[in-house]
Amino acid sequence: MPTSAVSPADAMNIARKNACMGCHAVDRKLVGPSFQQIAEKYKGDAKAPAQLETKVRDGGSGVWGMLPMPSHRSMDSGDIKKVVGWILAGSPSK
Template identity: 60%
Template sequence: MAGNAAMAATPPGQTLANANACMGCHAVNRKLVGPSFQQIASKYKDDPQATAKLSQKIKRGGAGVWGSIPMPAHPSMSDANIRVLVDWVMAGSPAK
C-alpha cells in the first residue's frame, strides 16, 4: 500500500524519466553526466521553441549543447510521453 501511495505522489514526468533511464545521466537539481533538469528548464525558460527543441532532442538524441558527451536517442518513446516529460522538465522538475 505504501508503494502505491508513493507512486501516486510521483509526477508523471518523473515516472517517465525513471522508466526511460534519463536519471542515469540527469538529476533533478544537480549535474551528473548531463545537466540537471532544473538547469535545462532555466536555459530554455524564455525560448518559445523550447518544447519543440527538447522534444526533438529526446526523440533523436544529440550532442554539443551541454558538452561533448552525446545524449542517446529515444525513438520508441511516444510523442505524448515526450511531451509529458518536457512539460515536467520545463516546470522545474518538481520532485514529490
C-alpha cells in the first residue's frame, strides 16, 4: 500500500489504538526498536513490507534481541499495512 494512502496522523492513531506505542516510539528505543530504526534496517528491502506485516500479525523474536514481540492477530490487516507502510517511510509526522 502506498504511504500516501494514509496520513501520518492516521497511522499514528492506528498505532496508538493497537498498543504499538507501548513498546515502540518513533525516534527512540523503548522495549522494542524505534520506528525509525526499523525503517533504517529495512531500507531498500522489497520484501520488508510483507515480512513486517507478518511479524506484526504473528509476533516473533530474535531480530532485535531476545525479548519477543507479541502477536496482534486482532489488528485489522488493512491497518497493519498502513502502519507498516508509514514505519518504512521513516514514520513521518507530516
